[in-house]
Amino acid sequence: MNTPQEIERLILRAADGDRQAFMSLYDLTSAKLFGVCLRVLRDRAEAEDVLQDVFVKVWRNAGRYTANGFSPMTWLITIARNGAIDRLRARKAKAENLDAVAELPDHGPTPEAAAVAASDAAQVHRCLDELAADRAGAVKGAYLDGMTYQELADTYAVPLNTMRTWLRRSLQKLKDCLSQ
Amino acid sequence: MDDVEPERDDAVLAGEYVLHLLDPAERATFEARLDVDGALRAEVALWADALADLAADVRPVDPPARVRAALERMAAPATDTVAPTRRGRSIWARLGMLGAAAAIALAVFVGVNRDDIFGLSPAIYIAQMQSEDTAFQVLAGYHPDEAALVVNRSAGDIPPGRVLELWLIAPGADAPVSLGVLPDDPKVTVTIPEDLRDVLRGSTLALSDEPPGGSPTGAPTGSVLAAGALADV
Incomplete structure (x- = not known):
């Protein structure tokens, strides 16, 4: 059973030092989290490294997880995404070398993906659909690809300040929509 | 426009x-x-x-x-x-605040607290730690439900070849007690052991620079980079 309840139960058992539960948690969630890291980093070796760090953190900090009504996948995805974006920014700080980045195949949703992030994925998508396509694309680019304001401005060929304004207005609209 | x-x-x-x-x-x-x-x-x-x-x-x-x-x-x-820190026993024994439990690990450090925001209760005490002599700006907040002291260094560079050690000076205490060596991350969470939780209010937190591994004597040996008292939020 790959439900939020099952994932939460495994996190809580891992917090008690249950290694089997921890490995089961890995088996259930690692493909999703690896996908999240790969999407941001677009480099298998780096994504592998980050994924390992993510689960080391999960093992050491499972006790800090508290059931609070949020999906346990939110907790795991947040840790994975933070780790991947930190790595991405560190890499970019070192050398701007985007040409060498391998392209990944397309990221269309799959049934497995839908099963893991089972909660009400509809809401954020419904709210994004209310935005113009490029505005929604910018929010997704920041979240899924870890793009900076500058990269988003370059991608959508608008001045940096325009991108900031776009995105902040988009967030305001999203917030209004999400709280309805 | x-x-x-x-x-x-x-x-x-x-x-x-x-x-x-x-x-x-x-x-x-x-x-x-x-x-x-x-x-x-x-x-x-x-x-x-x-x-x-x-x-x-x-x-x-x-x-x-x-x-x-x-x-x-x-x-x-x-x-x-996780290596426990066991400094400060004699001081606390002298204060009568720690008995046999002094041998417990004093603090465990975790450097991933950004991911913890879902879980942390609101802070009840905060300390603005700074010093006139350094650029250090550190904000520490104590979250009681988790017994977590979140230490956030927004300015100040660790001197090369040194480490930061966090100290607690309880009201009336005559010597600091080590809360342990901090990792280099700008933001870390320190779990406060049970015996110290009741004395946090009004205590002073201080950061000193120490040789790798921490103060060899159990008392601060380097300079105090920042300090501030824990007060009600």
């Missing part, structure tokens, strides 16, 4: 934070507020939760088996240790 930026309220700022769009200075300022502002943490949690649904679009990819193998080794009992 069509690029005039809209006024940013906390909801928008929290969204930018979750998207990692804040620049490093804005981010540090925001994180310092997060430590003490439960409403702001709630905004961040709401964004993180809503946006995590975007990950439904991400294709799962099986990681190579070596990652699993490495994690199995990591979680094996023999390697599952």
Whole structure:
């Protein structure tokens, strides 16, 4: 059973030092989290490294997880995404070398993906659909690809300040929509 | 003038934070507020939760088996240790605050607290730690439900070849007690052992620079880089 309840139960058992539960948690969630890291980093070796760090953190900090009504996948995805974006920014700080980045195949949703992030994925998508396509694309680019304001401005060929304004207005609209 | 930026309220700022769009200075300022502002943490949690649904679009990819193998080794009992810090026994014994329990680990450090915001209760005490002689700006907040002291260094560089050690000076105590050596991360969480939780209010926190591994004597040997008292929020 790959439900939020099952994932939460495994996190809580891992917090008690249950290694089997921890490995089961890995088996259930690692493909999703690896996908999240790969999407941001677009480099298998780096994504592998980050994924390992993510689960080391999960093992050491499972006790800090508290059931609070949020999906346990939110907790795991947040840790994975933070780790991947930190790595991405560190890499970019070192050398701007985007040409060498391998392209990944397309990221269309799959049934497995839908099963893991089972909660009400509809809401954020419904709210994004209310935005113009490029505005929604910018929010997704920041979240899924870890793009900076500058990269988003370059991608959508608008001045940096325009991108900031776009995105902040988009967030305001999203917030209004999400709280309805 | 069509690029005039809209006024940013906390909801928008929290969204930018979750998207990692804040620049490093804005981010540090925001994180310092997060430590003490439960409403702001709630905004961040709401964004993180809503946006995590975007990950439904991400294709799962099986990681190579070596990652699993490495994690199995990591979680094996023999390697599952965190070095305890046991300084300050004599001081606390003298104060009558610690008895046999003095041998327990004093503090365990975790450097991933950004991921903890979903769980932390609101801070009840905060300390603004600084010094006229250094650029250090450190905000510490104590979250009682988790017994977590979140230490957030927004300015100040660790002197090369030195480490930061955190000290607690209880009201009336004549010597600092080590809360341990901090990792280099700008933000760390220190779990406060049970015996010390009741004396936090009004205590002074201080950071000193020490040789790698921490003070060899059990008392600060380097300079005090920042200090401040824990007061009610």
